Amino acid sequence: MAEFILRVSNLHKTYGDLEVLKGVSLDVQQGEVLVIIGPSGTGKSTLLRCINLLTRPDQGQIWVDGEEITAPHADINGIRAKVGMVFQDFNLFTHMTVLDNVMTGPVKVKKMPQEQAHELALFELGRVDLVDKASSYPGQLSGGQKQRAAIARALAMNPKVMLFDEPTSALDPELIGEVLEVMKTLAREHMTMLVVTHEMGFAKEVSNRILFMEKGNIVEEGPPAQLFYHPQRQRTREFLGKITELYGEAEK
Amino acid sequence: MEGLTDFWNMVWPELGQGLGVTLQLSASALAIGLVIGLPTALARVYGQRWLRALATAYVDLLRGTPLLVQLFFIYYGLADPNIGQLFANVGLPKSLLVLSPLTAALLALGLNSGAYQAEYFRGAIQAIGSGQMLAARALGMSRLQAIVTVIMPQALRLAIAPWSNEAAYMVKYTSVVYVLGLTNPDLFGAAKRIMSTHYNQMVMLPFVGSIYLVVVLCITWVMSKLETRLRIPGLEMEVERV
Ligand SMILES: Nc1ncnc2c1ncn2[C@@H]1O[C@H](COP(=O)(O)OP(=O)(O)OP(=O)(O)O)[C@@H](O)[C@H]1O
Ligand SMILES: [Mg+2]
Numbered sequence: 228m229a230e231f232i233l234r235v236s237n238l239h240k241t242y243g244d245l246e247v248l249k250g251v252s253l254d255v256q257q258g259e260v261l262v263i264i265g266p267s268g269t270g271k272s273t274l275l276r277c278i279n280l281l282t283r284p285d286q287g288q289i290w291v292d293g294e295e296i297t298a299p300h301a302d303i304n305g306i307r308a309k310v311g312m313v314f315q316d317f318n319l320f321t322h323m324t325v326l327d328n329v330m331t332g333p334v335k336v337k338k339m340p341q342e343q344a345h346e347l348a349l350f351e352l353g354r355v356d357l358v359d360k361a362s363s364y365p366g367q368l369s370g371g372q373k374q375r376a377a378i379a380r381a382l383a384m385n386p387k388v389m390l391f392d393e394p395t396s397a398l399d400p401e402l403i404g405e406v407l408e409v410m411k412t413l414a415r416e417h418m419t420m421l422v423v424t425h426e427m428g429f430a431k432e433v434s435n436r437i438l439f440m441e442k443g444n445i446v447e448e449g450p451p452a453q454l455f456y457h458p459q460r461q462r463t464r465e466f467l468g469k470i471t472e473l474y475g476e477a478e479k
Numbered sequence: 480m481e482g483l484t485d486f487w488n489m490v491w492p493e494l495g496q497g498l499g500v501t502l503q504l505s506a507s508a509l510a511i512g513l514v515i516g517l518p519t520a521l522a523r524v525y526g527q528r529w530l531r532a533l534a535t536a537y538v539d540l541l542r543g544t545p546l547l548v549q550l551f552f553i554y555y556g557l558a559d560p561n562i563g564q565l566f567a568n569v570g571l572p573k574s575l576l577v578l579s580p581l582t583a584a585l586l587a588l589g590l591n592s593g594a595y596q597a598e599y600f601r602g603a604i605q606a607i608g609s610g611q612m613l614a615a616r617a618l619g620m621s622r623l624q625a626i627v628t629v630i631m632p633q634a635l636r637l638a639i640a641p642w643s644n645e646a647a648y649m650v651k652y653t654s655v656v657y658v659l660g661l662t663n664p665d666l667f668g669a670a671k672r673i674m675s676t677h678y679n680q681m682v683m684l685p686f687v688g689s690i691y692l693v694v695v696l697c698i699t700w701v702m703s704k705l706e707t708r709l710r711i712p713g714l715e716m717e718v719e720r721v
Pocket of ligand 1: 242247265266267269270273274
C-alpha cells in the first residue's frame with residue numbers, strides 16, 4: 228500500500244436521489260499522470276472534489292500518502308494542504324497580487340515565516356514562468372497567466388497530488404498551450420497528477436493512464452495507446468471519436 | 480450684508496451645536512449599525528439555519544417598519560409600566576427600559592442602520608462568489624481563515640459605495656429624533672426652536688436644509704476618495720444590487 232500515493236476504494240456519492248459516484252476505485256502511484264475523460268455530468272468533478280474533501284463521500288475510503296483521509300477524525304485542513312487543486316475558472320484571490328496569492332497558503336496554513344514564503348512564492352512563480360507578473364493583480368492577467376498563477380499557488384503548498392479540473396476549458400484557444408506546457412513540465416518532474424481534460428494531445432504525450440468515466444463508474448482505463456487505438460468498449464471508442472472531432476486531434 | 484451677519488449671529492450658535500449633535504448621533508448610530516450589521520451579514524451568508532433565520536427576521540423587521548414607529552416603540556413602548564413590572568418580577572430593575580431620549584434615539588437609529596448595513600454587506604459578500612471560498616478551503620484554510628483573509632477584505636471594499644449611501648441617509652434620518660425633544664437638540668430640533676421664536680420657515684428651512692446638503696456632499700466625497708484609494712483592478716461588484 229505504501230507504494231500508492233493515492234488510493235480510492237469503492238467511493239459513493241449521492242445528491243438527493245442522483246447517484247453521482249457508484250463505487251469508484253482507483254490506485255495511483257507516485258509520479259503517475261492520470262487523465263480522466265467522460266461525458267458531462269458523469270461525476271468527474273465530484274471525484275476530484277472528494278479527493279480533497281471539498282465534497283464528503285457517502286461511502287468508501289481514500290488514502291493520501293498512506294493516511295486515510297476519510298477516517299472520522301482526520302485533519303481535513305491538513306489533508307487539503309497535501310492535495311493541490313486547480314479549477315476551471317482559476318478562482319484566484321482578486322484582492323491579492325499574484326505573489327500574495329501564492330504566498331498566502333504557506334503563510335496562513337503552514338505558518339511559514341513571511342520571508343521564507345516570499346522566496347518560495349518567487350520560486351513557484353519561476354516554475355510557471357510568471358515572475359514578471361508577481362506584483363500584478365489577477366484582474367490584470369490573461370486567462371493563461373491566471374491559470375499559471377493558480378498552479379503556482381497550489382504548488383506552493385508542496386502537495387503530494389495535484390488535481391486539475393478542466394484547467395484549460397475556460398481559456399481562449401491560443402492560451403491553452405502555455406498552461407499545458409506548464410502541466411507537461413510538472414508531469415516530467417514526476418508530480419502525481421489527476422487531470423480532467425479534453426486535451427487529448429496532452430493525454431497522449433504525458434499521461435500514464437486514461438480513465439474513461441461514465442455515469443458514476445470508471446468503465447475503461449489503460450495507457451493512452453491502448454485507449455486510443457484498441458479500446459475494449461464501444462462507448463469508449465465513440466466518446467474518444469466525439470472529443471477528437473470537437474477538440475481536434477492530438478496537437479503536434 | 481449687515482442683515483446677513485445678524486442672521487448668522489442669531490442662528491449659528493444654536494445651529495452649530497445642533498449640527499454637532501447631529502454628527503455625533505450619526506457617527507454613533509453608524510458605528511452601532513456597523514457592529515451589528517457585519518456579523519448579521521456573515522450570519523445570513525455563512526450561519527447555521529437557525530442563525531440565518533434569526534438574522535433574516537431582524538433585517539426584515541427593521542427594514543419593513545417605519546423608523547418613527549421603531550423610535551416610539553423604543554422610547555415610549557418599552558417604558559410602559561406593565562413591561563417594567565414584568566422586569567421587576569424577574570428581579571431586574573424596573574427602570575432598565577426607561578430610556579433617556581438620547582439613548583432611545585441612538586438605539587433606534589443604530590438598530591435600524593444595522594439592518595440596512597447587513598444587507599449592504601451581504602450583497603458585497605455574495606458578489607464575491609463561491610469559487611474563491613472553495614479555492615481557499617482547497618489550500619487548507621479553515622472557513623474562518625477564508626472569511627478573514629479572502630472574503631472580508633474584498634467585501635469591505637465592495638461595501639464602501641453602498642455604505643456611503645447609508646451614511647448620507649443616516650445624517651438626514653437623525654432629524655426624526657426632534658420628536659423626542661432632546662435636551663441638546665439635533666440640527667433640525669435647533670432649527671425648529673429658532674423657527675418658533677425668530678425666523679420663519681421660508682428662511683430657516685432652506686438654510687438648515689443646505690447645511691445637511693453640505694454635510695452629505697462632504698461624506699460622499701470622502702467615501703469616494705476612500706473607494707478610489709482602495710480600488711484594486713478587477714475587484715468590482717459583478718452582481719447588481721437590489
Ligand atoms: N453540490 C451538488 N448538489 C447537487 N447536485 C450536484 C452537486 N454537484 C454536482 N451535482 C450533480 O452531480 C452530477 C455530476 O456532477 P459533476 O460535476 O461531478 O460532473 P462532471 O463529470 O464533472 O461533469 P462536467 O463535464 O459537466 O464538468 C451532475 O448531474 C451534477 O448536476
Ligand atoms: Mg466537471
